[in-house]
Amino acid sequence: MKIETIAIHAGNHTDASSKAVIQPIVMSTTFQRDEDGEFSSGYSYSRAANPNRTSLENVLAQLENGVEAAAFSSGNAAGMSVFQSLEPGTHIICPDDMYHGLRNQLKMLFVGILEFDFIDVNDSDVLTAHIKPNTGVIWIETPSNPLLKITDIKKVVSIARGHNIKVVCDNTFATPLCQQALALGADIVMHSSTKYFGGHSDLMGGVLITA
Ligand SMILES: Cc1ncc(COP(=O)(O)O)c(C=O)c1O
Incomplete structure (x- = not known):
């Protein structure tokens, strides 16, 4: 499917009850339990999950060819959750x-x-020299803000793979279109x-x- 088609259709569906062709905004904070106490809709409380956020996550995951997406209230919150997911003492290599x-x-x-270094991740020698036994993540941002530096993602990934390090890419400026x-x-x-x-x-x- 063309990416333009995914952008328009992947997160949207005709609403079952009203037949609205664009998904209605769901204002409810809580959702009805079944007779047996379960939530067969998959929704119980809108902070945890709600139909609009699920739709957003679906379309974003598909646009990036990923498996799962998690939406946040800002880019900073998304980044924060990666940092918070790391074991204390983990080393991050940053651009x-x-x-x-x-x-x-x-x-x-x-x-x-956490431990962190801010280095020229495009220089393979510099990057390799900064890898430590506790390095858990190489963070890249390409093009970067504000200098629009470009990183060779494949090259960074190949170095990271050899050391069992995860690569996180801030793709804000490029978007999956590019x-x-x-x-x-x-x-x-x-x-x-x-x-x-x-x-x-x-x-x-x-x-x-996530991949
Ligand atoms: C490349 C990049 N990453 C992350 C952020 C942070 O995102 P937000 O402002 O949504 O918290 C920005 C914001 O300018 C950005 O340009």
Whole structure:
């Protein structure tokens, strides 16, 4: 299926009860239990999951050719959840031109919890020299904000694979229309959907999509 078709149709379906062709916004915070107490709709409380977020996650996962997506209230929240998922003491290799909000999270919130280096990830020798036994993630951002540096995703992935390190790619600037990092071997794609996915500077969002 063409990516334009996925963008339009993958997250949307005709609403079963009203036959609306665009999915209605579901305002309910809570959902009805079945007689036996189960939630067969898959929804119990909208913070945990709700039909609109599921649709968004479905279309974003398919656009990136991923398996699962998790939507967040901002790109910073999406990045934060990756950092929080790591064992204390894990070392992250980050690009020297990492988006400043994510870099500041590491430098201000994760000092003493995670280890991190900000380096030229495009220089294979420099990258390899910074790998340590506790390196768990190589973070790349391509094109980067603000310097629009380009990273060779395949090259970084091939180095990471040899050391059992996960590669997370901030794909905010390229979007899957221009670059599919999972297909190039990355393990997780991250977006600030506030930017090009949103498109009109009128919403905030973040997403993680896993391979
Ligand atoms: C490349 C990149 N990553 C992450 C972020 C953070 O996203 P948000 O502003 O949605 O928290 C931004 C925001 O400008 C960005 O440009």
